[in-house]
Amino acid sequence: MFNVTPLVRNIIIVNVVIFLLQNLASQYGLTEIMALSDIRSGNFRPYQFFTYMFAHGSFGHIFFNMLAFASFAPILESYWGDKKFLLFYIATGIGAGVIYGLLNYFVFTGAGGGSMLGASGAIYGILMAFGLLFPNLELMLLFPPIPIKAKYMVFVMGFITYALDRSGTVAHLAHFGGAFAAFLIIMYWKSQGK
DSSP: OOOOOOOHHHHHHHHHHEEEEEHTTGTTTHHHHHHOOOSTTTTTTTTTHHHHGGGGSSSSHHHHHHHHHHHHHHHHHHHHHHHHHHHHHHHHHHHHHHHHEEEEEEEEEEETOOOOOOSSSHHHHHHHHHHHHHHHHEEEEESSSEEEEEHHHHHHHHHHHHHHHSSSSSSSHHHHHHHHHHHHHHHHHHHTTT
16 A cells, blocks of 8 residues: 655645546636647747646546556655655656757657646656665566566656557657656756755
């Protein structure tokens, strides 16, 4: 069973409440307001770099994001404390959105018009931090039920997400962005002795 820490529990509650509001009051366009719109679109607003990570597109989307979050985040909250953990979570989520937006704008210039939502970027940041801070901690996969070291978990999760994406709607750039932002933050904190 999960040993969910207070801040992790509150973040899960916020995500669930927003998801319920998205669905119960869909006529008000909450999803479109919160989702990170393409920078080139008329729907883009800078606040979306923050709000997109609390909105989700389906029950499966929020369920698996919050399952991963509840699995790895409590250990980081216990390790860092709630203030540092919250800073890290928000920074990796925003970092994921910024990297996603900039790569779409400057590299994938013909792909404009879409939007992105979900906590996945920040969760990949959590996975990266977990792998960097506890690299040799052995975790048990559910399927297949084999042990794996935390330092390999990020790659396994990334591969699984990529391999199972039949729709082409998963924002892999955001996953990369969250992991990359986490890597930079952890390296900076280590260099500062934090």
